[in-house]
Amino acid sequence: MADAASSLAPKPEGATGVLVLSDGHVVWGRGFGHVGESVGEVCFNTAMTGYQEVMTDPSYADQIVTFTFPHIGNVGVNDEDLESKVDGAVGCVVREDVTLSSSFRADAEFGPWLASKGKVGLSGVDTRALTRRIRMAGAPNAVIAHDPEGNFDIPALMKRAQEWPGLEGMDLAKIVSREIQEGWEGSIWTLGAGYGAGEGDARPHVVAMDFGAKDNIFRNLVKAGARVTVVPAETTLDQILALEPAGVFLSNGPGDPAATGKYAVPVIQSLIERDIPVFGICLGHQMLGLAAGATTSKMHQGHRGANHPVKRHADGVVEITSMNHGFAVDNTSLPEGVEETHVSLFDGSNCGISIKGKRAFGVQYHPEASPGPQDSFYLFDKFVGMLG
Numbered sequence: 001m002a003d004a005a006s007s008l009a010p011k012p013e014g015a016t017g018v019l020v021l022s023d024g025h026v027v028w029g030r031g032f033g034h035v036g037e038s039v040g041e042v043c044f045n046t047a048m049t050g051y052q053e054v055m056t057d058p059s060y061a062d063q064i065v066t067f068t069f070p071h072i073g074n075v076g077v078n079d080e081d082l083e084s085k086v087d088g089a090v091g092c093v094v095r096e097d098v099t100l101s102s103s104f105r106a107d108a109e110f111g112p113w114l115a116s117k118g119k120v121g122l123s124g125v126d127t128r129a130l131t132r133r134i135r136m137a138g139a140p141n142a143v144i145a146h147d148p149e150g151n152f153d154i155p156a157l158m159k160r161a162q163e164w165p166g167l168e169g170m171d172l173a174k175i176v177s178r179e180i181q182e183g184w185e186g187s188i189w190t191l192g193a194g195y196g197a198g199e200g201d202a203r204p205h206v207v208a209m210d211f212g213a214k215d216n217i218f219r220n221l222v223k224a225g226a227r228v229t230v231v232p233a234e235t236t237l238d239q240i241l242a243l244e245p246a247g248v249f250l251s252n253g254p255g256d257p258a259a260t261g262k263y264a265v266p267v268i269q270s271l272i273e274r275d276i277p278v279f280g281i282c283l284g285h286q287m288l289g290l291a292a293g294a295t296t297s298k299m300h301q302g303h304r305g306a307n308h309p310v311k312r313h314a315d316g317v318v319e320i321t322s323m324n325h326g327f328a329v330d331n332t333s334l335p336e337g338v339e340e341t342h343v344s345l346f347d348g349s350n351c352g353i354s355i356k357g358k359r360a361f362g363v364q365y366h367p368e369a370s371p372g373p374q375d376s377f378y379l380f381d382k383f384v385g386m387l388g
Contacts, residue, residue: 031146076101212253250284
């Protein structure tokens with residue numbers, strides 16, 4: 001298949017899939033999964049495991065994920081490893097063709113599963129070259145397409161990629177958020193036993209605002225000792241207060257925090273003023289920053305992977321974390337009274353804040369993700385420990 005470094009490359013024999021970037025660059029490959037096309041922002045993820053979790057993470061809405069690990073799909077998929085029932089990534093780009101699964105936990109094959117979810121796959125791509133292109137030029141808009149007959153209207157696909165507005169200024173949280181309030185049931189998963197359960201209604205009550213949440217976050221809140229009610233992204237302050245929360249959790253999610261913050265930030269500010277404990281992750285962390293008076297901005301390439309080192313300022317400990325974000329809190333914009341608690345050792349970007357005199361903190365990374373290290377699980381215990 002064609003090297004991703006050659007722009008406007010002619011279609012090679014046997015190509016049934018293509019990635020057309022808005023700058024005119026064309027990457028050919030072998031299509032799999034859904035037959036059709038999708039538009040989105042192309043990013044890359046460096047994790048060696050968890051491709052099913054990545055593809056079902058709502059934070060990847062309107063994104064096409066390039067996996068840097070070459071062997072994707074080789075352990076199949078199953079119903080237990082879904083991060084959400086709503087849409088995540090619209091497509092994926094991989095190096096090697098997807099093989100038959102080799103895992104006792106597999107219920108289905110990756111390719112047919114992608115097709116059932118309406119997600120387009122593209123294999124046979126020099127993902128190293130594509131990743132380097134993203135690192136050098138930033139995350140581009142693109143269309144990914146799959147046609148078993150290999151018929152593609154490249155100018156039309158390029159036009160669609162160029163006309164797509166991109167993630168900056170886009171509020172995707174209200175699209176991927178659940179539509180109704182619901183009580184969450186279920187704790188973390190263990191081999192042979194599946195998902196555990198909570199221990200009754202006597203637990204402190206956490207109201208979780210769903211901006212595109214990963215289910216494993218709620219499971220870890222339950223494991224830490226909380227009772228969780230999940231509410232839609234646009235839930236009002238009065239509706240939250242009517243639930244009598246001991247604390248409020250702000251979830252991860254896709255899109256621009258400034259756009260989602262137009263309706264969410266005033267709610268968060270009112271919660272902080274009432275000194276209700278608040279804990280934010282990823283998008284929730286960014287909107288907590290906005291509520292505290294900081295600013296956010298789109299990153300050049302973003303952070304996505306399972307091996308990101310983050311330094312904790314309090315004691316110098318380095319946590320190995322999972323990340324998935326294309327926006328960040330500007331650490332130079334933190335106002336007086338807002339403390340930076342964590343920082344990325346890759347690029348020095350902000351990875352955590354706390355508000356002095358208030359029970360409110362957030363982290364940019366995903367403490368619930370555990371591809372190996374479980375360095376950040378303590379944050380759930382910290383939050384639940386704040387609840388009266």
